[in-house]
Amino acid sequence: xxxxxxxxxxxxxxxxxxxxxxxxxxxxxxxxxxxxxxxxxxxxxxxxxxxxxxxxxxxxxxxxxxxxxxxxxxxxxxxxxxxxxxxxxxxxxxxxxxxxxxxxxxxxxxxxxxxxxxxxxxxxxxxxxxxxxxxxxxxxxxxxxxxxxxxxxxxxxxxxxxxxxxxxxxxxxxxxxxxxxxxxxxx
Numbered sequence: 001x002x003x004x005x006x007x008x009x010x011x012x013x014x015x016x017x018x019x020x021x022x023x024x025x026x027x028x029x030x031x032x033x034x035x036x037x038x039x040x041x042x043x044x045x046x047x048x049x050x051x052x053x054x055x056x057x058x059x060x061x062x063x064x065x066x067x068x069x070x071x072x073x074x075x076x077x078x079x080x081x082x083x084x085x086x087x088x089x090x091x092x093x094x095x096x097x098x099x100x101x102x103x104x105x106x107x108x109x110x111x112x113x114x115x116x117x118x119x120x121x122x123x124x125x126x127x128x129x130x131x132x133x134x135x136x137x138x139x140x141x142x143x144x145x146x147x148x149x150x151x152x153x154x155x156x157x158x159x160x161x162x163x164x165x166x167x168x169x170x171x172x173x174x175x176x177x178x179x180x181x182x183x184x185x186x187x
Contacts, residue, residue, distance in 0.1 A: 045099040046084070046141040048149055049109065050172065052092035052165055054131035054187065060090050064123050069093070071119055075112050079103050084146060087153040089160045092169075094153045096141065109136050134187050137169060139176050 053059050060068060065088075072095055073083035080100035088094050095112070099105070113132040120130045141149050152159070159168070166186070173180055 041101060043099075043101050044143065046143050046146060047097060047099055047105075048139045048141050048153075048172075049095040049097065049112075049136060050092065050139075050169060051109070051113070051136035052133045052169075054133055056091040056133075056165055056186075058090035059120075059127065059130055060088060060093070061126075064120065064127070067123075068116065068120065072112060072116055075115050076108075079108055079111060081108060085150045085153045087156050089156045089165065092165045094156065096146070096149050096153055105138055109138070135185065137172055137178075139172060 069086040069088070072093060073086045076083040076086075076095060076097050080102055082098040083095065084098065085096040086093065099108070113136075117130060117132055120127045163171075169185070172178075173185075
């Protein structure tokens with residue numbers, strides 16, 4: 001052990017002994033002679049999540065569309081993932097959100113799909129057989145480009161007059177350089 005230098009704390013503990021300039025003393029709490037700020041774990045991870053109805057069935061109609069998007073945003077909020085924009089088309093949804101540090105991506109998507117699928121089934125006989133696809137896509141978004149993604153999600157109806165969901169999704173996979181096997185992307 002190096003010799004003691006000034007008023008420096010050489011070690012600290014939660015339970016055991018504490019060594020300081022005054023010698024060795026028992027301690028049951030962390031002791032420090034210096035003011036230390038608590039370290040923070042900070043994150044802002046913006047993501048664009050995309051998933052479709054099972055077999056891309058066109059089940060998201062005008063009767064539930066807006067309420068579904070609001071409900072999806074509410075689920076994200078409940079899971080401490082800040083929803084920025086939610087939208088979609090008749091066979092899929094887009095969720096732009098800031099991920100919570102407290103939940104794994106897989107758990108977030110599992111909860112969003114499970115809760116929303118259960119909710120949709122309460123909306124009438126037309127939705128009793130509603131299911132989401134098993135998979136999903138999640139892509140990082142540069143915080144400086146959020147406005148681009150917000151507009152993209154808001155303009156889904158116009159966008160899908162020209163492009164199918166499959167074409168759109170393949171475009172995301174290509175843009176983000178995601179390797180995939182076509183046989184397992186669609187369910």
